[in-house]
Amino acid sequence: xxxxxxxxxxxxxxxxxxxxxxxxxxxxxxxxxxxxxxxxxxxxxxxxxxxxxxxxxxxxxxxxxxxxxxxxxxxxxxxxxxxxxxxxxxxxxxxxxxxxxxxxxxxxxxxxxxxxxxxxxxxxxxxxxxxxxxxxxxxxxxxxxxxxxxxxxxxxxxxxxxxxxxxxxxxxxxxxxxxxxxxxxxxxxxxxxxxxxxxxxxxxxxxxxxxxxxxxxxxxxxxxxxxxxxxxxxxxxxxxxxxxxxxxxxxxxxx
Numbered sequence: 001x002x003x004x005x006x007x008x009x010x011x012x013x014x015x016x017x018x019x020x021x022x023x024x025x026x027x028x029x030x031x032x033x034x035x036x037x038x039x040x041x042x043x044x045x046x047x048x049x050x051x052x053x054x055x056x057x058x059x060x061x062x063x064x065x066x067x068x069x070x071x072x073x074x075x076x077x078x079x080x081x082x083x084x085x086x087x088x089x090x091x092x093x094x095x096x097x098x099x100x101x102x103x104x105x106x107x108x109x110x111x112x113x114x115x116x117x118x119x120x121x122x123x124x125x126x127x128x129x130x131x132x133x134x135x136x137x138x139x140x141x142x143x144x145x146x147x148x149x150x151x152x153x154x155x156x157x158x159x160x161x162x163x164x165x166x167x168x169x170x171x172x173x174x175x176x177x178x179x180x181x182x183x184x185x186x187x188x189x190x191x192x193x194x195x196x197x198x199x200x201x202x203x204x205x206x207x208x209x210x211x212x213x214x215x216x217x218x219x220x221x222x223x224x225x226x227x228x229x230x231x232x233x234x235x236x237x238x239x240x241x242x243x244x245x246x247x248x249x250x251x252x253x254x255x
Contacts, residue, residue: 002228005235008033011084012234013077015067015125016094018045020194021144024223025091025230026060027053032231034089035059037080041066041094059084067094067121070128077128087132089234092125093144095162097196099205100155111158118162123169126184130177137181140234143170145186147249163188167245174243183242185233190249193220216251 012029016022018040029036030053038053040046043064050062061083065076081087095118098110122143133139148156149163167186174184191197191211197220200206212219229248232238247253 003232003235003237005032005231007089007234010034010088011037011080011086012089012091013037013039013080013087013125013129014091014093015039015065015121016144018042018049020196021189021192021223021226022091022093023049025093025227028224028227028231029089029091030056030058030060035061035084037061037063037076037084039063039065039067039076039094067092067125068116070120070124073121073124074128077125077132081132086136087129088139090125090129090139090141091144091230091234092122092129092141094121094125095144095146097200098159099203102155103157106158114158115162115165118159119165119169122166126169126173130173130182133182134177134180139182140238141173141182141184142230142233143184143186145170145188145245147188147190147247147252149186149188149245150247150253170245171243178242183233183238185238185241185243186245187226187229187233188245188247188249188253189221189226190215190247190252191220192223192226194223214252215249216255219250221248221250 012034014026017026017038026036026038050060053060063076065072098114145166146163148160149167170186
């Protein structure tokens with residue numbers, strides 16, 4: 001049985017909330033009583049998700065946002081606070097994958113694109129979330145890294161660089177803001193059964209059977225399992241947890 005949380009009266013901000021881990025986490029926050037701002041670059045998926053949550057009676061706000069654009073991020077965070085009056089929790093989840101490529105052959109354009117979303121996007125979100133949270137002297141932020149932030153893999157140098165960078169951002173911000181009542185942590189998902197992973201499998205960039213075998217638990221993770229980790233890190237149960245990069249990977253990095 002999964003633990004339950006009472007986030008009534010609190011406000012959560014989730015990026016990449018149109019599908020996958022972001023959507024699962026937005027749902028989990030909403031079911032735990034929080035008002036939730038959902039952001040995604042895909043407006044159609046975002047609005048569908050928001051309509052479903054609103055139809056279930058939850059307080060939601062849908063904000064189309066490209067996290068690689070800091071102005072859009074700032075506007076989305078500000079709109080959240082204007083609408084709900086506060087910001088208590090954030091899951092900076094938005095990210096992209098890129099095709100595997102030889103490190104000597106990768107284009108600067110591909111390097112810049114994956115860094116703009118996966119690393120600068122997290123930086124921008126955290127920056128503007130912290131500006132609101134520090135005024136209240138409380139808050140919890142969870143950044144989405146990856147098992148790719150803890151290990152390297154051939155053909156994935158740029159993607160893994162972004163995810164290592166997220167851990168560096170997380171640790172430094174955690175040390176800076178813990179004395180001010182704000183906890184910053186990261187989750188490091190393994191291979192999770194999400195639309196992004198399904199797309200990689202369909203393109204031949206990932207073999208499902210091999211991915212399952214590479215995780216000692218012998219299966220892919222679920223988006224809901226990542227959501228549970230995020231909610232715990234935002235909850236009072238993790239009140240003494242600061243600056244961690246938590247693997248949620250079926251044992252991959254324990255090997």
